[in-house]
Amino acid sequence: DADVTQTPRNRITKTGKRIMLECSQTKGHDRMYWYRQDPGLGLQLIYYSFDVKDINKGEISDGYSVSRQAQAKFSLSLESAIPNQTALYFCATSGPPSYNEQFFGPGTRLTVL
């Protein structure tokens, strides 16, 4: 089984809808991250969490919110989706012994019509 899982893997929604993307990990890592990937722009950090009580904004947090429900779960929400949030979203984790390596989930492709 995969160490970092994301649900759903693909989602099509309409403008104005609330969407939640979920991430779970079995690696026992304390740090979790959400990234967005757009063609030609690489990955950009949306939010990150170093433990359950710690939430931090990344480069592009506007229009997004997160919840760290447990050490193993980190959800990303789009309160009112808009078409320019159409992208590929990745969750990642890091933890001991090396916080400098991040392990990525399989990605969620979100399309906002």
Add this chain to the structure above:
Amino acid sequence: AQTVTQSQPEMSVQEAETVTLSCTYDTSENNYYLFWYKQPPSRQMILVIRQEAYKQQNATENRFSVNFQKAAKSFSLKISDSQLGDTAMYFCAFIPRDDKIIFGKGTRLHILP
């Protein structure tokens, strides 16, 4: 601002040839980590190779090696005996001391039969 630049948006080489992907970065930090990630059509982010800035020896992983030039802030990836399965998007990434990874915009590599 800390940045990662990949100057080659797209490259093509014949199978079995050697190819080098370029990456430069900008930072005032002295201790950091550098990575190359591979993203095949399956879109999974796969760690290819890692380099620790305090190590002068270039990292190698089978057919993959890096040329790390700390003074020049350069971190190129060499793929020897390229294979069709190496066709992917390749991202150079950098983690400074605060543990937020910064990605380049990627190089799309095509291995031609």
